[in-house]
Amino acid sequence: MAAPALDLNGITVTFGGIHALCGVDLTLQPGQIHALIGPNGAGKTTLVSVLSGELTPDHGTVHLAGENISDLKPYQRARRGLLRTYQLTALFQHIPLKQNILLSLEARDRARLSLGDLLRFGVAKRYEAEIAEVLADFKLTDKADVVPASLSHGDRRRLELAMAIIANPGVLLLDEPLAGLSIADAAALIEMIQTRLRGKTPILLIEHDMDAVFSLADVITVMVNGNVLMTGSPEDVRNSEEVQAAYLSDEDDF
Amino acid sequence: MHGRLELQSIIVPLLAIAIGPIVALLTGDVYVLHVYERALIFAVAAASLNLILGFGGMVSFGHAVFIGLGAYVTGIMSNADITALWFQVPAILAVTGIVALVMGLIALRTTGVYFIMITLALAQIFYYTAVSTSTFGGDDGLVIYERSTFFGFYDPWDSWQFYGFIATVSLGLIWFITAVINSDFGLRLLATRENPQRSGALGMHVLGTRLLAFVIAGMVCGLAGMLLANQSEFATPGYANWQRSGELLAIVILGGVGLRMGPVYGAFAFILVEHTLAAYTSHWAFYFGPVLVLVVLFLNRGLGGLVDRILHTRSTTLPEFEEAR
Numbered sequence: 001m002a003a004p005a006l007d008l009n010g011i012t013v014t015f016g017g018i019h020a021l022c023g024v025d026l027t028l029q030p031g032q033i034h035a036l037i038g039p040n041g042a043g044k045t046t047l048v049s050v051l052s053g054e055l056t057p058d059h060g061t062v063h064l065a066g067e068n069i070s071d072l073k074p075y076q077r078a079r080r081g082l083l084r085t086y087q088l089t090a091l092f093q094h095i096p097l098k099q100n101i102l103l104s105l106e107a108r109d110r111a112r113l114s115l116g117d118l119l120r121f122g123v124a125k126r127y128e129a130e131i132a133e134v135l136a137d138f139k140l141t142d143k144a145d146v147v148p149a150s151l152s153h154g155d156r157r158r159l160e161l162a163m164a165i166i167a168n169p170g171v172l173l174l175d176e177p178l179a180g181l182s183i184a185d186a187a188a189l190i191e192m193i194q195t196r197l198r199g200k201t202p203i204l205l206i207e208h209d210m211d212a213v214f215s216l217a218d219v220i221t222v223m224v225n226g227n228v229l230m231t232g233s234p235e236d237v238r239n240s241e242e243v244q245a246a247y248l249s250d251e252d253d254f
Numbered sequence: 255m256h257g258r259l260e261l262q263s264i265i266v267p268l269l270a271i272a273i274g275p276i277v278a279l280l281t282g283d284v285y286v287l288h289v290y291e292r293a294l295i296f297a298v299a300a301a302s303l304n305l306i307l308g309f310g311g312m313v314s315f316g317h318a319v320f321i322g323l324g325a326y327v328t329g330i331m332s333n334a335d336i337t338a339l340w341f342q343v344p345a346i347l348a349v350t351g352i353v354a355l356v357m358g359l360i361a362l363r364t365t366g367v368y369f370i371m372i373t374l375a376l377a378q379i380f381y382y383t384a385v386s387t388s389t390f391g392g393d394d395g396l397v398i399y400e401r402s403t404f405f406g407f408y409d410p411w412d413s414w415q416f417y418g419f420i421a422t423v424s425l426g427l428i429w430f431i432t433a434v435i436n437s438d439f440g441l442r443l444l445a446t447r448e449n450p451q452r453s454g455a456l457g458m459h460v461l462g463t464r465l466l467a468f469v470i471a472g473m474v475c476g477l478a479g480m481l482l483a484n485q486s487e488f489a490t491p492g493y494a495n496w497q498r499s500g501e502l503l504a505i506v507i508l509g510g511v512g513l514r515m516g517p518v519y520g521a522f523a524f525i526l527v528e529h530t531l532a533a534y535t536s537h538w539a540f541y542f543g544p545v546l547v548l549v550v551l552f553l554n555r556g557l558g559g560l561v562d563r564i565l566h567t568r569s570t571t572l573p574e575f576e577e578a579r
């Protein structure tokens with residue numbers, strides 16, 4: 001059997017005296033969409049930051065496609081195909097859209113910084129056709145020269161997801177991609193994930209919108225207070241009394 | 255991609271090197287060329303600072319150290335009869351490159367106000383070393399007896415030919431900085447300024463990108479120091495002290511931070527105002543200070559922004575002002 005796309009073992013993180021994550025184990029199989037749910041403060045975003053390398057855990061290891069990446073920096077993990085999106089969109093706010101996309105396409109091609117880059121002016125031209133295609137795909141063509149800072153929230157979310165998708169990641173971490181979206185925008189984004197990523201890219205999805213989670217996820221892991229409560233199929237999770245109890249005590253998050 | 259902006263980047267430096275000779279011919283005063291030589295030299299130094307400040311978000315308060323280094327290497331070599339640029343330029347690039355690399359490796363571990371203070375401190379180390387090293391003139395500076403030469407291609411002691419030398423090198427360096435900004439590397443540099451976290455998450459090496467920009471800026475500024483040493487026939491620790499670094503910052507701000515041609519506008523305004531006011535009073539800075547304050551308060555994006563508004567062009571993006579739009 002092929003190595004899991006992503007394998008976490010005993011991830012422990014403490015902030016001061018508070019245990020944000022207490023020995024979390026999680027396995028993401030190739031081609032699967034694996035949702036991570038839980039009440040606020042359960043440690044979901046902390047876990048994503050550990051995976052992307054932005055946060056160093058106190059204990060535990062992370063394996064990407066069989067390779068131990070626990071000691072790698074964020075950019076090194078990104079170059080191995082592990083990409084993430086951010087709960088609060090993290091775009092290049094004052095660089096025009098098409099150059100945001102260019103940077104993402106370069107990430108896909110793993111273009112590394114070399115001294116030769118200094119003399120490269122043709123880069124934007126070489127990607128021109130592809131950038132136009134991406135803009136059309138994501139319905140952003142008329143905003144090619146606009147900077148993300150002046151986009152609507154829905155457009156920003158779409159661009160955030162577009163930048164992740166076109167970078168052709170080996171594993172994608174989606175941190176609340178639907179947060180703050182209208183029903184129509186959210187539906188469009190779910191559709192995008194279904195058609196472009198399902199079956200191809202393994203995804204770890206953090207989302208509060210339960211309809212989206214249950215329609216997208218192959219496997220769901222429920223976290224509470226830094227611990228994994230259960231991992232199972234959407235059906236199992238829906239019927240679990242434990243999960244219901246955990247959520248009922250903190251119902252506002254639904 | 256940038257339309258008329260690119261045209262501005264080509265034409266403005268050409269105008270900048272043409273204006274000196276035109277004034278000299280109209281007034282019949284060759285001495286006036288010296289003023290424009292200084293303006294061009296400071297335009298180069300400020301352009302290199304603008305690369306890291308305006309496009310990399312690194313506020314270096316020690317950038318003048320590279321002027322000092324470039325000037326001293328030039329002076330020491332020229333006085334040792336090694337006047338050929340063929341030897342001087344590689345030496346300057348090596349010295350300033352290595353110093354910038356070390357300085358960058360230390361200073362770039364920090365950001366914001368700490369970066370400002372560390373660059374200031376590191377630059378002052380050079381200043382005080384130069385002041386206390388009597389071999390090279392110490393506090394009094396180093397009188398340079400020979401100007402740099404290039405295969406006898408020009409006579410460095412002829413005012414017109416020497417101006418031609420300064421103008422050619424300045425033009426090349428200003429265009430070089432513009433080319434770096436417009437390159438793929440320039441976009442990455444801008445990206446690391448805009449969002450270092452996301453840059454890393456896309457696989458960019460943030461520190462490496464910044465460090466490379468810092469080294470390029472240091473080397474180009476070192477060549478500006480070479481020009482200044484030739485122009486003034488003098489190298490003094492004063493070239494590298496913090497007031498000079500402050501002046502470079504003032505020039506960049508006056509011209510418009512993060513505008514490709516900002517440093518050219520800023521340097522010409524600065525030097526010409528300095529030259530004019532200095533004819534009346536030695537306390538010219540007393541009058542110049544309020545001008546800078548007014549420019550920052552009322553001229554959105556400095557003189558470059560003013561030019562943009564008049565010509566209806568739009569230069570590169572800059573956070574603070576883009577949002578206000």
